[in-house]
Amino acid sequence: MKKASKIDFEYICEDILNNERFKSLDKELHHGITRYQHSMHVAKTTYFFLDLFNSKKKNDVTKAALLHDFYNDEEIDEYNAVEKLNVHPTIALKNAKANFNINEIQEDIIVNHMFPSTKRIPKTKYGWLVSFVDKGVAIYEMAHYKAVMQLGVLLLFVFNIISIHN
Secondary structure, three states, X not given: OOHHHHHXXXXXXXXXXXXXXXXXXXXXXXXXXXXXXXXXXXXXHHHXXXXXXXXXXXXXXXXXXXXXXXXXXXXXXXXXXXHHHHHHHHHHHHHHHHHOOOOHHHHHHHHHOOXXXXXXXXXXXXXXXXXHHHHHHHHXXXXXXXXXXXXXXXXXXXXXXXXXXX
């Protein structure tokens, strides 16, 4: 991200980035990194596309992209993996509304960002954008971070087995 764009992004998202509840996402694991880092990747990638096309909705959409996974693990602990896909967008929206002023476009983005994993279809082009950016970022993160982390655990396991038998 260019320096001017980075300053603009930070200005747009300042209220969210300074929010203590949002900062707590830095302790939540998600795709091999933290949910805070994942949310930043999605928001910065979304911002890039909006800036590229000179979108008038850049501020609102970038903020919604940052808030798309605004929940803590304890809020979804009672659900199985499939249920979590469906439930977490609603919880993220509830948390976003409790902490920030959320408009209809932002609501659509947050609650529908799991399409096509869920049946909730985005109603706006911005909802579609964030949904696709989220999938692309998640695939990259899982391949880049989670796979490496799992390989490290496997190698540690093998090393320990070899050490025990020597």
